[in-house]
Amino acid sequence: MxxxxxxxxxxxxxxxxxxxxxxxxxxxxxxxxxxxxxxxxxxxxxxxxxxxxxxxxxxxxxxxxxxxxxxxxxxxxxxxxxxxxxxxxxxxxxxxxxxxxxxGPSPQMINQMGDKATAKATMIKNKVPVVPGSDGVIDDLDEAKKIASDIGYPVIIKASAGGGGRGMRVVQDEDGFEKAFRTCRSEAETAFSNPAVYIEKFVVDPRHIEIQILGDQHGNVIHLGERECSLQRRHQKILEEAPSPVMTPEVREKMGTAAINAGKAIDYEGAGTVEFIVDKDLNFYFMEMNTRIQVEHPVTEEITGYDLVKEQILVAAGEKIDTKPLKLRGHSIECRINAEDPEHNFRPTAGTITSFNIPGGHSVRVDTHAYSGYRIPPNYDSMIAKLIVSAPSRDEAIMRMRRALEEFVIEGVKTTIPYHIQLMDDPNFQSGNFNTQYLEKSFTFTPDKN
The missing domain is CATH 3.40.50.20 (Rossmann fold)
Structure with missing residues (x-):
C-alpha cells in the first residue's frame, strides 16, 4: 500500500x-x-x-x-x-x-474512451447498444447529409473530442443541416483543437442514466448500480439520485451487464462511469465513458456501502475488487450547491461567505471545502458544496433533502439552494416524470417564492 x-x-x-x-x-x-x-x-x-x-x-x-x-x-x-x-x-x-x-486508468484506456467516435466503435465491437449513427467521424458534408437522411431526422451532430455541450447541435430537418454541420466543426476546432464530428439519431425526451463500474488489475469488472442524472441545465448536472425512479430490476441487470462489457472491452482499471441515453420505453444506448471518479459518486456510496475513493486506491495498489452480488439499500439524492444566482440566469457569484451553516441529522452528508469567511475565487467551477441525503424510500429522501436544504444557510453570496428547494416541491420531480430537457423547458423558478 x-x-x-x-x-x-x-x-x-x-x-x-x-x-x-x-x-x-x-x-x-x-x-x-x-x-x-x-x-x-x-x-x-x-x-x-x-x-x-x-x-x-x-x-x-x-x-x-x-x-x-x-x-x-x-x-x-x-x-x-x-x-x-x-x-x-x-x-x-x-x-x-x-x-x-x-x-486511475492507463493512457491507452483514457484514449480509447476519451475520443467519442473511437469509444462508440469499441462498444459496437463488444455488443454494447449504441445510438444509430455514423460509424466514425465524418468530414465530408455530402456524406454527412446522406447518413443523416438514412438515420432519419432529428439527428444530433457532436464533436468527437467534445464535452459540456460544446460542438453539439440538434438538427430537425435537412434544411438546417449544412449550417449546423459547419458550426459544429468550427466550434470543435476552437474548443478542442479537433474539428472532427460524428452524427447520431437524436433521442427525443431522453433520460441520462449512468452505471458506476469498478475494474481491477486482475481482469475483474463489476457494476454498482445506476445513477439518474437527467436534471440538467446547459448539459450540466444539477441533481443526481440513485437508484433511478424509472429503473426496473430487469433493465438494471441488462444495463449493468452492458457497462461491465464496456469495461472489459478495454481491460478497465479503477472507478469509471458508463453513461447511457435512455428513451421512454427504457431502451438504452451507450453515450460515453468517464474514466475517473464522478462528482455524483456519493449517491452510489450511500446505497451500496462502498467507499469509491478507497476502492480506487486499493485497485491502484494491486488489490482485487470484491465481486460479491450487488445489494442496493434505500435511496440517495445529491444536490449540487453552486455559488450562482438563479434569479439572474445562474450568474456566478464569487465573493466572501459571511455565514455558513451546514445541515445535520440522520443520513445527511455535506461534502464541501467552504466555511464562514471563505472567499470563493472566480477562477474555477462555481460548485461550493454537495448536499447528499439518504432514506429508505425516494419519497422520504425528498422530504429529508427539503428539510436539509432549509437548514443549509449560506450568506454573502447567492447560491442555488432556493432553486433546489423549489425543485423538491415540484410535482413532476416528485413523481419522477422528467427528462434531460425538463429544467430548461418545463420547470419555472420563482425568485420570491421561498
Whole structure:
C-alpha cells in the first residue's frame, strides 16, 4: 500500500480524497494555487505545496509543477480527482515515466474512451447498444447529409473530442443541416483543437442514466448500480439520485451487464462511469465513458456501502475488487450547491461567505471545502458544496433533502439552494416524470417564492 499520495486537485474532491487517505493510514500532499491558499484541503493535508498562480493553466493544469511537488514530498502516487488532469492520457503516461502511480486508468484506456467516435466503435465491437449513427467521424458534408437522411431526422451532430455541450447541435430537418454541420466543426476546432464530428439519431425526451463500474488489475469488472442524472441545465448536472425512479430490476441487470462489457472491452482499471441515453420505453444506448471518479459518486456510496475513493486506491495498489452480488439499500439524492444566482440566469457569484451553516441529522452528508469567511475565487467551477441525503424510500429522501436544504444557510453570496428547494416541491420531480430537457423547458423558478 502507498505511504503517501499527492492529490492533484482542489476543493471538495481534494478534501474528500484526503479523508479516505487518513482513514487508510496514508499521508497526503495537497497542491494549491495562490487563490486557494486558505482552502480546507490545504489545511487538512499532511503537507501542502503551492504550484502557481490562480489561472488553472498556470497551476492545476501545469504538469511540471505537479510532478515537482510530488518529487520534493516523496509522494508515491497521484490521485487526480475529477476535472483538470483526471482524464489526461499524457499526464497518466508521464506519471508512469516518473515512477508515480496514477490512481486511475492507463493512457491507452483514457484514449480509447476519451475520443467519442473511437469509444462508440469499441462498444459496437463488444455488443454494447449504441445510438444509430455514423460509424466514425465524418468530414465530408455530402456524406454527412446522406447518413443523416438514412438515420432519419432529428439527428444530433457532436464533436468527437467534445464535452459540456460544446460542438453539439440538434438538427430537425435537412434544411438546417449544412449550417449546423459547419458550426459544429468550427466550434470543435476552437474548443478542442479537433474539428472532427460524428452524427447520431437524436433521442427525443431522453433520460441520462449512468452505471458506476469498478475494474481491477486482475481482469475483474463489476457494476454498482445506476445513477439518474437527467436534471440538467446547459448539459450540466444539477441533481443526481440513485437508484433511478424509472429503473426496473430487469433493465438494471441488462444495463449493468452492458457497462461491465464496456469495461472489459478495454481491460478497465479503477472507478469509471458508463453513461447511457435512455428513451421512454427504457431502451438504452451507450453515450460515453468517464474514466475517473464522478462528482455524483456519493449517491452510489450511500446505497451500496462502498467507499469509491478507497476502492480506487486499493485497485491502484494491486488489490482485487470484491465481486460479491450487488445489494442496493434505500435511496440517495445529491444536490449540487453552486455559488450562482438563479434569479439572474445562474450568474456566478464569487465573493466572501459571511455565514455558513451546514445541515445535520440522520443520513445527511455535506461534502464541501467552504466555511464562514471563505472567499470563493472566480477562477474555477462555481460548485461550493454537495448536499447528499439518504432514506429508505425516494419519497422520504425528498422530504429529508427539503428539510436539509432549509437548514443549509449560506450568506454573502447567492447560491442555488432556493432553486433546489423549489425543485423538491415540484410535482413532476416528485413523481419522477422528467427528462434531460425538463429544467430548461418545463420547470419555472420563482425568485420570491421561498
Amino acid at each position: 502507498f505511504k503517501k499520495i499527492l492529490i492533484a486537485n482542489r476543493g471538495e474532491i481534494a478534501l474528500r480524497i484526503i479523508r479516505t487517505c487518513k482513514e487508510m493510514g496514508i499521508k497526503t500532499v495537497a497542491v494549491y494555487s495562490t487563490a486557494d491558499e486558505h482552502s480546507l484541503h490545504v489545511k487538512f493535508a499532511d503537507e501542502a505545496v503551492c504550484i502557481g498562480p490562480a489561472p488553472s493553466k498556470d497551476s492545476y493544469l501545469k504538469i511540471p509543477s505537479i510532478l515537482a511537488a510530488a518529487e520534493i514530498t516523496n509522494a508515491e502516487a497521484i490521485h487526480p480527482g475529477y476535472g483538470f488532469l483526471a482524464e489526461n492520457a499524457e499526464f497518466s503516461r508521464i506519471c508512469a515515466e516518473h515512477d508515480l502511480k496514477f490512481i
